[in-house]
Amino acid sequence: MLKQIEAGSLSIAYDESGDASGWPVVLLHGFPYDILAYENVSPLLVARGARVIVPYLRGYGPTRFLSDSTLRSGEQAVLGNDLRLLLDALKLEKAILGGFDWGGRAACIVAALWPERCAGLVTANGYSIQNIAKSLEPSAPEREYAHWYQYYFHNERGRAGLTQNRREICRLLWTLWSPEWRFGAETFERSALAFDNPDFVEVVIHSYRHRYGLVIGDASVAGIEQALAAQPVIAVPAIVLEGEADTVDPALGADGHRRHFLGHFAHRLLPHIGHNIPQEAPEPFAEAIVALHAQC
Numbered sequence: 001m002l003k004q005i006e007a008g009s010l011s012i013a014y015d016e017s018g019d020a021s022g023w024p025v026v027l028l029h030g031f032p033y034d035i036l037a038y039e040n041v042s043p044l045l046v047a048r049g050a051r052v053i054v055p056y057l058r059g060y061g062p063t064r065f066l067s068d069s070t071l072r073s074g075e076q077a078v079l080g081n082d083l084r085l086l087l088d089a090l091k092l093e094k095a096i097l098g099g100f101d102w103g104g105r106a107a108c109i110v111a112a113l114w115p116e117r118c119a120g121l122v123t124a125n126g127y128s129i130q131n132i133a134k135s136l137e138p139s140a141p142e143r144e145y146a147h148w149y150q151y152y153f154h155n156e157r158g159r160a161g162l163t164q165n166r167r168e169i170c171r172l173l174w175t176l177w178s179p180e181w182r183f184g185a186e187t188f189e190r191s192a193l194a195f196d197n198p199d200f201v202e203v204v205i206h207s208y209r210h211r212y213g214l215v216i217g218d219a220s221v222a223g224i225e226q227a228l229a230a231q232p233v234i235a236v237p238a239i240v241l242e243g244e245a246d247t248v249d250p251a252l253g254a255d256g257h258r259r260h261f262l263g264h265f266a267h268r269l270l271p272h273i274g275h276n277i278p279q280e281a282p283e284p285f286a287e288a289i290v291a292l293h294a295q296c
């Protein structure tokens with residue numbers, strides 16, 4: 001059931017399923033996806049007794065800013081803070097958090113900075129807290145090639161392109177990042193409605209400029225951004241999922257992530273799965289959540 005709640009600077013739209021007394025799980029989507037990434041994960045968790053919350057991130061779907069004057073920031077600190085404030089608004093002292101892409105970053109941030117709010121973490125694509133201080137250091141050419149869209153968004157042609165061709169660009173990214181996922185036109189169009197949010201373009205553009213230090217951030221989360229600059233470790237129980245066919249965040253294996261995790265840590269590589277792990281592989285994603293719950 002789709003609901004709406006005020007949290008910080010936002011009115012956040014979220015899907016809720018399961019009994020209100022169930023063990024709480026919050027699942028977060030990435031760019032350019034939406035809450036439908038979890039439509040086949042949530043029923044599996046509800047069947048195991050979970051209360052599942054799946055919010056639209058800022059700039060997506062029916063989620064709205066409460067004030068016209070709020071910076072349409074997409075920086076990592078606001079994503080993490082949005083999640084923390086959502087937990088507050090829902091009166092959830094602690095929940096298992098799961099996410100991928102932007103949503104995985106928000107979950108990692110809460111797990112790292114406010115571990116008392118996170119009972120366990122399932123993060124697709126691993127530790128995703130950005131190291132902005134090193135963002136202008138060049139990567140291997142194949143990684144640079146995969147991030148073409150980020151550099152495109154750095155200039156005004158990219159802003160105009162995303163405004164004019166948001167569906168075409170987002171569908172292209174789905175195809176490039178998950179080359180073995182045979183999604184249909186209807187599947188994409190259902191999610192693409194979320195990109196009609198009036199703040200989608202501004203939030204996306206700010207996100208891909210801020211992570212390279214090209215624009216200023218939201219002053220209200222400057223302290224959080226400073227804490228993230230230290231690349232904080234994650235001490236809560238965590239499971240990292242990686243898609244073997246992910247072409248934008250290629251799998252690093254357990255050794256590529258372990259140093260960021262101090263608590264219980266497990267790594268699972270999923271053959272033939274691309275970037276959108278929960279939608280492409282709902283059963284393994286749900287199984288990872290359930291495995292963490294069993295440890296609580």
